[in-house]
Structure formats: structure tokens, C-alpha cells
Amino acid sequence: MKALKIVAGRVSVLDRDDVDTDQIIPKQFLKRIERTGFGQFLFFDWAREPGWELAQNPILVAGRNFGCGSSREHAAWALQDYGFEAIIAPSFADIFRSNCTKIGILPVVLDEAQCRAVAQAGEAEVDLDGQVVRWPGGAARFEIDPDVKHRLIHGLDDIALTLSHEDAIAAYERDRERRGPVTTAP
Amino acid sequence: MGAAHPKTLLDKIWEAHEIAPGLLYIDLHLVHEVTSPQAFEELRLGGRRVRRPDRTLATADHNVPTDGTPLAKRIRDELSREQVEMLERNCREFGIPLYSLGSEHQGIVHVIGPERGVTQPGMTIVCGDSHTATHGAFGALAFGVGTSEVAHVLATQCLVQTKPRSMRIRYEGELGFGVTAKDLILATIGKMGVAGAAGHVVEYAGRAIDALSMEGRMTICNMTIEGGGRAGMIAPDETTFAWLDGRAAAPSVIPEEWSLRSEPDARFDRELVIDAHAVSPMVTWGTTPAMVVPVTASVPQPKSSQEERALTYMDLEPGTPVQEIALDRVFIGSCTNSRIGDLRAAARMLDGRRVADGVYAMVVPGSQSVKAQAEREGLDEIFKRAGFDWRSAGCSMCLGMNPDVASPGERVASTSNRNFEGRQGRGARSHLVSPEMAAAAAIAGHFVDIRQRDT
Numbered sequence: 001m002k003a004l005k006i007v008a009g010r011v012s013v014l015d016r017d018d019v020d021t022d023q024i025i026p027k028q029f030l031k032r033i034e035r036t037g038f039g040q041f042l043f044f045d046w047a048r049e050p051g052w053e054l055a056q057n058p059i060l061v062a063g064r065n066f067g068c069g070s071s072r073e074h075a076a077w078a079l080q081d082y083g084f085e086a087i088i089a090p091s092f093a094d095i096f097r098s099n100c101t102k103i104g105i106l107p108v109v110l111d112e113a114q115c116r117a118v119a120q121a122g123e124a125e126v127d128l129d130g131q132v133v134r135w136p137g138g139a140a141r142f143e144i145d146p147d148v149k150h151r152l153i154h155g156l157d158d159i160a161l162t163l164s165h166e167d168a169i170a171a172y173e174r175d176r177e178r179r180g181p182v183t184t185a186p
Numbered sequence: 187m188g189a190a191h192p193k194t195l196l197d198k199i200w201e202a203h204e205i206a207p208g209l210l211y212i213d214l215h216l217v218h219e220v221t222s223p224q225a226f227e228e229l230r231l232g233g234r235r236v237r238r239p240d241r242t243l244a245t246a247d248h249n250v251p252t253d254g255t256p257l258a259k260r261i262r263d264e265l266s267r268e269q270v271e272m273l274e275r276n277c278r279e280f281g282i283p284l285y286s287l288g289s290e291h292q293g294i295v296h297v298i299g300p301e302r303g304v305t306q307p308g309m310t311i312v313c314g315d316s317h318t319a320t321h322g323a324f325g326a327l328a329f330g331v332g333t334s335e336v337a338h339v340l341a342t343q344c345l346v347q348t349k350p351r352s353m354r355i356r357y358e359g360e361l362g363f364g365v366t367a368k369d370l371i372l373a374t375i376g377k378m379g380v381a382g383a384a385g386h387v388v389e390y391a392g393r394a395i396d397a398l399s400m401e402g403r404m405t406i407c408n409m410t411i412e413g414g415g416r417a418g419m420i421a422p423d424e425t426t427f428a429w430l431d432g433r434a435a436a437p438s439v440i441p442e443e444w445s446l447r448s449e450p451d452a453r454f455d456r457e458l459v460i461d462a463h464a465v466s467p468m469v470t471w472g473t474t475p476a477m478v479v480p481v482t483a484s485v486p487q488p489k490s491s492q493e494e495r496a497l498t499y500m501d502l503e504p505g506t507p508v509q510e511i512a513l514d515r516v517f518i519g520s521c522t523n524s525r526i527g528d529l530r531a532a533a534r535m536l537d538g539r540r541v542a543d544g545v546y547a548m549v550v551p552g553s554q555s556v557k558a559q560a561e562r563e564g565l566d567e568i569f570k571r572a573g574f575d576w577r578s579a580g581c582s583m584c585l586g587m588n589p590d591v592a593s594p595g596e597r598v599a600s601t602s603n604r605n606f607e608g609r610q611g612r613g614a615r616s617h618l619v620s621p622e623m624a625a626a627a628a629i630a631g632h633f634v635d636i637r638q639r640d641t
Contacts, residue, residue, distance in 0.1 A: 070585075
């Protein structure tokens, strides 16, 4: 995963609440077995509606509960492939937010007024280390889990980090692991 | 030293599985063809193995045709075939047990886990699918995860996870005649909204829950994600133990550690109380599961631009009685409502009558075992005589990745879990209902209040 410290640039705006991952990337594209190339299918159906506009910028400002519904990580892949490195919204759906941080997209929660201000400003700088979003005419601090922040800033591989706990995992399996069920028996 | 803090069911399962702060051991990892190919590829690129194939179980469900295609290599859609065959190759290479197309145990991942008895009380369970919450019905902590996390669990058998907050939804009173678990959870989501339980693990409790069958409890926990919840759970009891008795992977004697519940004084971060007795059969009218009204109501006036957009998409006028909404299709299936109890309940509504002219109705059993059981009971004949299409197991029209899709503009009564725009086919208009309501609607050609039927 690429290290992520500062995301700066123009802002795209999607002013809708409860945008689900079925809209972000419809099911027909989930048959692909690759991890790349999803950007061209982003918001596939909505992009065909008159008046749709979503510029390819580093920052997306979205509505409440962004990324709800299906756990498909393809949604995060598509947004990243399209160019978004940070998404600012009043709230995110849990699985989607987690998926973003696993691939190096920074989800930032600001309140609705702040989101509107960033959207109106049209450009912003998201400083992960300082946990602050700055835009022409304003700035706001945001919260992020310290472990998630550490991983994003250093671009760390989750699996390697967890395997550094190998002793603890092996000890758990030896001493505490529940007896069953195993899937190889039935 | 003060008395120990009374623990919730979530606390107990969490503590039994936390290896290091924020690192949970996973007892069961369920895998399917759509969210796993990139995870296996990541393992290969990193030169990693699957740590616990014996705690991992795979099935083909999202993509498979339901027309009785007997083998992966016979799947006509090239991309679907490639994805299912890739799952077969990956499972062979990494030693993971698999119920692929053609297996007598193949089926929807959240149907086969409980069915085989590998879903048990007190476990931690993950799957690259948001409806993994289903397994919480057995008193397990079950999360949906993304593909990066699928790779992580394959490689480490652990999940990096901050402990979610706890929420209890307590139902007062009992469900009325004709009101099902599906109606209860739809009414709950309607009340709390699609993000109402975000960041929380929800424990469902109360007499109405105690009285539910395991099928009903799975329906409830399954849709927790539609209220934004991280997981849903129900304390195991005699109903749970009886349901698991005799399942392939279930123990012959009930282990003591299965008796697991929140302590009476346990504190939840949030509590919600809902009057179960006041719940009616429910029908969604919009494009989120929270846009829902009782079958006796009318399509509401829009209160936001989101609701206006939903009404336009659904082609509905505010004030239209729900029972006047005419249907083109009926889908009985999905991880929410495709188990044997669901099919029995739907079949009981048919009663020798025929599907209305102009309506295409299909039943997709949740697993090949459910299908076989239904056929032993003659349910297939009841459905077929009524004019239903009787299919093979899979996710089918719940998400329409396989050929089972609705056409643009078609209106569907569906027992599935999501009525999002385009979910069941581009431009398709979905109304979520219980299996009983779906069956009755198929006969009438429009929604009906099953409490008022003359049978």
C-alpha cells in the first residue's frame, strides 16, 4: 500500500445521502477477477443520467452514510482507480470505511456544515499527520483511529503486521482455541 | 475492588477471541467466488499459505445459474464460469473444503454454514459478504468484511478490528397473526433508519425474539446490516440447540459454553425498545430498506430530495394505497428468506390457487439441501402447480449477478434484503416483503394484507 500523508487538490462533490456500493460499482462488474481497472465503471448507471458530473479529482465530498450496503471492496477500488485518495463525508458505512483504509483511501468525517464549506471551496488539503482539513477560508480537525493512521502514513501491509504477532496467535491456538467445529470433517 | 462489570454477549465473545488489543481470532471463515479471487491472488503474490483451511469453508453462490446447470464448466456466461472455476482452483491449491456447483451441499453461504452445523454459539465468523450478520442468530459474532480482510483472515486467521459499541433492541409484546420476522426487522429499520445501528453490534432480545424459529432469527440478524449495524446477535437457547442437533459438524452433546448470554445488569451503549405487537406486514416503497410502510398504508409524501428521487425511480405517486401496487415479478429466495421454513410458509399461502396473469414468480431455495428437503415434502409440486418457477440454489435475483434479473421498469415483490436502485436489474423496482406476503402477492397480482385473506 502506498504511504499517504497529504492529499491536496480539487474537490468533487456527490451531494446524496445513503449512497450504496451497488451504485458505486454495479454487480455486473463484480465478475472481474482483477483488482484494477474498475474506475471506468464507477457510478455506472448514475453516470448515464442527464446532468451527472463527477470530475476526476483527488478529493470527494459525499453525503451521510456513504458506502452503505454490500461489502464489495470493488467500490473502494473503483473510487481509487478513478483518482480519489480522500473522501470527506458526515458519516461512512462501517465496512466501506474499513475497506478504504485497507487500500490507502483516507475516509475523513467532518460535520455537514464543514462538508458543505469544503464542497463550496472546490479545493482542499487533507493533512493526515496533523489530522486537519484546510480549504480556502477554513480548516477543521478530524479524528482517526491511531492504528489506522499509523498504517496509512507508513503504507504498511496489514498481514505482515499481524504476522508479527505470530507467537501470540500460535499460543492462542495452543491454549485457548475452541475445540470445533472444523470444516474439513462434515 | 468493585464487582466485575456485568458483561454483554458481545463482551464475552470478544474477550474469548482477543489475541492482542484489536486483534480477534476467527473461528470460521466462509468464502465465496465473488469477493475471494483477488484475496487468493494476494496470498500467491506474497508467497503465503492459508493458515487454517480446517476453519475455512467455501461455496459458489453469488454467480451461479439456478437453472440446474450441474457443473461449473457448463456455466454459459463466460465471466461467471471463470469466476466459479477460479474458486475451484483456489480451493484445491490452498486445501479449502468447497461446495461448488454440483455438490449436494452447495448453496448460499449464509444458508449452508448453519445447515452444516459449522455455525455455532460463541464463535467468531467472517465472510466477504455484508450479510454475514445472519450467523449471529446462533449467538455468534459474525462480521461482513472486504476482500483485503478476506486475504488477511486467510493468511492469519485473525481480523484487525476495533471493538464496536453495543446496542440492544428489545421487543415488547408478541407478533400478531400474519406478522413475521421479516416484518419485524423491516419495521425496526424503518424506525431507526439505514444508519441507525452504525458502529454497533446489535443484540436482539425480548419475547418476540424468544418465540421465533431459527429461520426467523436468521432473517432478523441477516438484515442488521441494512440498519447499518456491524453485526446482529441473539442469545442461544433451547431453540438454537434443538436446531443444531444432528447437524453434520455439530457435537453430539451440547457443550456448556454454548449457554451464553448477556448478564441481566449488563449495560449497552444504546437501547431501543420496539412494540412488536404493533407491527403489521410491511412493504418497502422506496430505494432503501428504511423506506417502508405497513401493507395497510399508502405511499407516503416525500420528505427529502432522496425520497423524491426514490419515488421517481419507483414510479409511484404519493397517496397510492400499497395494496393497489401491481406486480410483474415475485422472487422468493436470498440469504434472508430461502430456508425450508420460509418455503413452507410461502407454500401455505398458495392453497391451490394460481399465480396472477402477467406475473412471473420464482422460488430459489437457499441451498441444494433445502431444495431436496422441499421436494421430499412436496413443496416443489405446490409451487409448480401454482405456476411458480422452481429453481436451484444460489443468490439469484437478490443481486442479479446471474441470469436471474428483472427488466427495466419491472416491479418486483422480493423476499430479499435490498431494494437499492438497479439491485435486481437495471431500472428494476423492488419491494421487500416476507415470503408469505410475496406468495400472496403473486396470486393476487398486487400486494394484499395476508391477515385479511379469506383462508
